[in-house]
Amino acid sequence: MGNAWWNMTLRFLLELAALLGLGIAGWSLSDGWWRWVLALALPLIAAVLWGTFAVLNDPSRSGRAPVPVPGAVRLVLELVILFGGAAGFYVAGYTITGIIVALLIVISYAFSLDRLGWLLRQ
Template sequence: MGNAWWNLTLRFLLELAALLGLGIAGWHLSEGWWRWALALALPIIAAVLWGTFAVLNDPSRSGRAPVPVPGTVRLALELVILFGGAAGFYVAGHMATGIVVALLIAISYACSLDRLGWLLKQ
């Protein structure tokens, strides 16, 4: 499964963007002390889920899986977190950023069809 260096870089940046988008959404969609709580909790929860639930021997990761899950579960988790971050930008009023991030996610996955096929077989 050879992902081009540019796509691996894009994927990493999209993961960071997703965390930022979730944090912005948490801030935007709440008030008072909840603002701080959600702005911090949403990205932390997403990062913990991302790092915990993985497919064993996934070559696009370290190969380790603290909690092994089927490929379809991992793919669903990735899509929810990544597109959730894009949606976070959108609902917080950064519509153009949300749309661009969503398009970049789609492009990244379109250029990772080998990985998608591998995930769906696991």
């Protein structure tokens, strides 16, 4: 799977953006102490899910999978978290940022068709 360095970098930055978007959504969509709980819990839950559920021997990751899952499950998890982060920006009022992040996710996956095919075969 020959993902270019720029796409791997973009993917990493999109993962970070997703966590930020989820945190911003948690902060902006709640009040009082719930604001703190959701702003911290949403990105933490996403990061735990991202790091825990993986496809065994995924060359785009370490190859380790604490909880091995089929490739289609991993793909859905990735898409939910990444687009969830983009939606988080959008609903928190950072409309342009949310749209740009969503477009960058599509671009990243468009240049990762080999990985998508590999995931769907697992």
